[in-house]
Amino acid sequence: MSSWQERKAPTVNAKTNDEATRVRRFTPLQRFFHGGLLAAFIVQGATGLGRMSVETGWGKGLCRLFGGYESALVLHKIVGILMIAGFLIHMVYLLVVIDWRRFPRMLLGPDSLVPSPRDARQFFEHLGWFFGVRPHPEFDRWGYWEKFDYWAVFWGMVILGISGLLLAFPVASSRMVPGWGLNVALWVHRIEALLAMAHVFIIHFFVAHVRRHSFPMDRAMFEGTVDLESTRREKPAWLARLKEAGRFEERLATEAPPFVRAASYLFGFVAMAAGIALLVGAVINLPRITW
Amino acid sequence: MxxxxxxxxxxxxxxxxxxxxxxxxxxxxxxxxxxxxxxxREASTGYYEEYEVMPRHLRAFIEPRPGPADVVGYSPNAPTIRDRTRLADSHYGIRFYDRRRCETCHPEEARNLHTTRANLTCRQCHGGEPIPGSRYYYAPMNPIRRHAYICAKCHQGANASFATYRVHEPNPALLSTQATFPVLFWVFWIMIVIAAGTFLLFLPHTALWGIRELLAGKKGTHREREDQ
Structure with a gap:
């Protein structure tokens, strides 16, 4: 953890004269996993879409980036197995970070990603706020859209991982499932992958980059900190809870050094450009292929 | 520790x-x-004992049998018989057969992943002339030996279960697929409903959210809290 995050109290940074205007939200391990998932997701999307649309010039070009139709599949399988490994490591991580003393009550608590009735209520309150008929809901640590994103990835990993493993080793998997299961697995893999890509490249990018709260980019997952002022408006319940527990001060951080900020923006915008390029290419080319 | x-x-x-x-x-x-x-043993040979039946899970396809069932025609009217799956030469008696290409009469069958992606020709699986019907007892394409004689040429170790992969897959979206490959039909539509439902919910939601934040401005977006 770098020094600009270690800062305990809202003091003034001696070098840059920055005040503690940010709150730590994600640990380095969480950011590492997000970064790894992000990179793997882009590679899987590019290799998968390239193979899927290899009948078109765009698909051929995408495959050529990875050395051709055959080696794109090799890379797709290797990265897929790495993603499954990452998912299993995430399971171990969950076992470690779960607060077992308050288990299972804490599953419905505010620090948990498990959906609770409050999320449904806040979803409708938020809708009411869109139309100006209700005050803005006071979100806690996780907004309902963030919980949805987490579980979408979670079940997406399970569905894509299982169907992908079946397809990657067809002879072995036909001993466990009937061979026609591979027809089904391929369609499941395709639709789930297209759903995941469209969700990430449209909705996740909009929420994390485009909407005014996070424009031009929410750097939380890259730097680990969020802006104190806008968090105070969006997630007041979380900050209030931190203050009550006396853990607010220790989470305060100053603005990251310029090179960290620049690296965050670079990483985020390259990923966003790649995702949007894939999305546009897929929309143009997928109607032309043999499914 | x-x-x-x-x-x-x-x-x-x-x-x-x-x-x-x-x-x-x-x-x-x-x-x-x-x-x-x-x-x-059964899965690798495709042979089942007399008292056994082909396991149900290998029979996902309900294949319609048009015409008079199981009529094997070697008579002059053989070309009019529509179920040719048991003929030693499934194209027997078809006029100008040697002048035609496979995809002239089987355009749908020519559109499959083995052809469009792996660049296989029809004959690499279906063999040279005469092409026997798939239920002709000695046909390489007969399910009792298809896996060994056809699939295993490329997929080393393919068994009878593997050979039930449907190369000439029906379009899963069509209602006719509900009759011939119901599992594929239902799984396809369940996945489509999940995907469409996600976007029906979140596309308008996210658009409204963006518009609201844009109109409200960054400062006044949310309730001001004096106590913090």
Whole structure:
């Protein structure tokens, strides 16, 4: 953890004269996993879409980036197995970070990603706020859209991982499932992958980059900190809870050094450009292929 | 060592013991296990004992049999018989046959992943002339030996189960597929409904959200809180 995050109290940074205007939200391990998932997701999307649309010039070009139709599949399988490994490591991580003393009550608590009735209520309150008929809901640590994103990835990993493993080793998997299961697995893999890509490249990018709260980019997952002022408006319940527990001060951080900020923006915008390029290419080319 | 560290260590030890003991437990299970041993010979040969039936899970396809059932025609009117799956030469009697291409009469069958992606020709699986019907007893494409004579040419170790992969897959979206490959039809539509539902909910939601934040401005977006 770098020094600009270690800062305990809202003091003034001696070098840059920055005040503690940010709150730590994600640990380095969480950011590492997000970064790894992000990179793997882009590679899987590019290799998968390239193979899927290899009948078109765009698909051929995408495959050529990875050395051709055959080696794109090799890379797709290797990265897929790495993603499954990452998912299993995430399971171990969950076992470690779960607060077992308050288990299972804490599953419905505010620090948990498990959906609770409050999320449904806040979803409708938020809708009411869109139309100006209700005050803005006071979100806690996780907004309902963030919980949805987490579980979408979670079940997406399970569905894509299982169907992908079946397809990657067809002879072995036909001993466990009937061979026609591979027809089904391929369609499941395709639709789930297209759903995941469209969700990430449209909705996740909009929420994390485009909407005014996070424009031009929410750097939380890259730097680990969020802006104190806008968090105070969006997630007041979380900050209030931190203050009550006396853990607010220790989470305060100053603005990251310029090179960290620049690296965050670079990483985020390259990923966003790649995702949007894939999305546009897929929309143009997928109607032309043999499914 | 911290408390959680000890717990993790204990978990790992238990998992290691379970892993090691699994081999012993496996050795003691029933040889006639439905999933593990029983089907191996049948699945790899495609032969089933007389009192057995082809397992239901290998019969996902309901193939319609048009025309008078099981009529094998070697008569002058053979070309009019529509079920040719048991003929030694399935194209027997078709006029100008040697002047035609496969995809002239089978355009749908020519559109499949083996052809469009792996660049296979029809004959690499279906063989040279005469092309026998798939139910002709001695046909390489007969399901009792299809896996060994056709699939295993490329997919080493293919068994009878593997050979039930449908190369000429019907369009899963069509209602007719509900009759011929219902599992594919239903799984396809369930996945489509999940995907469409996600976007029907979140596209308008996210658009409204963006518009609202844009109109409200960055400062006045949310309720001002004086106490913080």
């Amino acid at each position: 911290t408390g959680s560290g000890k717990r993790v260590l204990a978990c790992l030890v238990v998992m290691a013991i379970m892993w090691i003991l699994a081999a012993q437990a496996r050795a003691q299970d029933e040889a006639a296990s439905h999933l593990l041993r029983y089907r191996d």
